[in-house]
Amino acid sequence: MTDSTEAAAHWRAPLASGPIDATVTVPGSKSVTNRGLVLAALSTEPGWLRRPLRSRDTLLMAGALRAMGVHIEETVSSSSSATGAPATGGGEAWRIIPAGLHGPATVDVGNAGTVMRFLPPVAALADGPVRFDGDPRSYERPLHGVIDALRALGARIDDDKRGALPLTVHGGGSVEGGTVEIDASSSSQFVSALLLSGARFNQGVEVRHTGGALPSMPHIRMTIEMLRQAGVKVDSPEDGGEADVWRVTPGALLGRDLVVEPDLSNAQPFLAAALVTGGTVTVPDWPAHTAQPGDALREIFTAMGGSCELTERGLTFTGSGRIHGIDVDLSEVGELTPGIAAVAALAEGESVLRGVAHLRLHETDRLAALTKEINGLGGDVTETEDGLRIRPRPLHGGVFHTYDDHRLATAGALLGLAVEGVEVENIATTGKTLPDFPAMWAAMLGEPDGGRG
Incomplete structure (x- = not known):
């Protein structure tokens, strides 16, 4: 692939101009x-x-x-x-x-x-x-x-x-x-x-x-x-x-x-956007009782600095404008790790994500990929035996590679909310489980084209 062709395949992640306020309807699980x-x-x-x-x-x-x-x-x-x-x-x-x-x-x-x-x-x-x-x-x-x-x-x-x-x-x-x-x-x-x-x-x-x-x-x-x-x-x-x-x-x-219930794991980047920007996102039809692992986001993201309310309409999550580091065992909800790692890279304190050694065998080696890509933007992430240790550092723009992994792609989009100049390689890989992600992201931010480069 030539450099020009590769560059054309990059998606310029939109930078948030302020706290977001959006309702996002998430497709089925x-x-x-x-x-x-x-x-x-x-x-x-x-x-x-x-x-x-x-x-x-x-x-x-x-x-x-x-x-x-x-x-x-x-x-x-x-x-x-x-x-x-x-x-x-x-x-x-x-x-x-x-x-x-x-x-x-x-x-x-x-x-x-x-x-x-x-x-x-x-x-x-x-x-x-x-x-x-x-x-x-x-x-x-x-x-x-x-x-x-x-x-x-x-x-x-x-x-x-x-x-x-x-x-x-x-x-x-x-x-x-x-x-x-x-x-x-x-x-x-x-x-x-x-x-x-x-x-x-x-x-x-x-x-x-x-x-x-x-x-x-x-x-x-x-x-x-x-x-x-x-x-x-x-x-x-x-x-x-x-x-x-x-x-x-x-x-x-x-x-x-x-x-079919909404896919709560796919709601993660949108809830995280509220946390990152200090804004509010509502996901309609969030079930009161569910076996989906994504329901753990309510507790995890609240511990990282947000608050949530579950009503008949759905789940409304609000960021406080500050992101706390977290020490958490994600063994039961490993698929949430990429999004949590991205938020942790923007936090005020250190985070330790544990219990996810099995992520090395997922769509890609997610632990190695997250370490390389966040560090490539100036971060400080190290692999542990069963997870990641993330020390916040000032981040800069650059290419965030996805390795054909949909959750790496949404993690890159999250970082781009707070870091100018993040370009996500192969954003189309989100179609694995979340069709039209760029359009949904753009609508959440009130942008007509999702910041395509």
């Missing part, structure tokens, strides 16, 4: 949308997903299920959803009609962890081979937990002993199931992947985690909650059961009419 698609595809009757997220990750999931024979119809309606909220995106409702899962099929996972991990168990239930491939980075992301578990449960998988993509699942129409031990310390998605399909296994499934600390527990709780809503019997440690053991009883899944 990726985690709920993709779990809902899988459960609907495995159900015994048609179901609906209302206000689903339309992004790269969710469209890859829908495309993969279609390749295996599932019918997914998209409808657009001018009427309000079941929550009374207006329609969002170009496909307000998806009708999912289960069909006999079959191969041969080819699945493009992109770089979506939910697609590459949730769908091999589904493919094992199909009749015929299903090949999985994706972006170059997807080859580096761990998949051994799902592959080894499926083999132990009776599935046949060809991965040339890599424990990673690309691979082919030779579906036999059924999976025997039973008890399996896995090390899910690198990704909680290994557990969710087996639980989502477990009710369709002949013996159900009992998943025993045998490794170190299990990250992102809220996502496992989300999986269990959605399974139970689909009529599946699940026993979990939270019910007083054995630690790190989950059991799914075999049985039919019921079709549902599911309204």
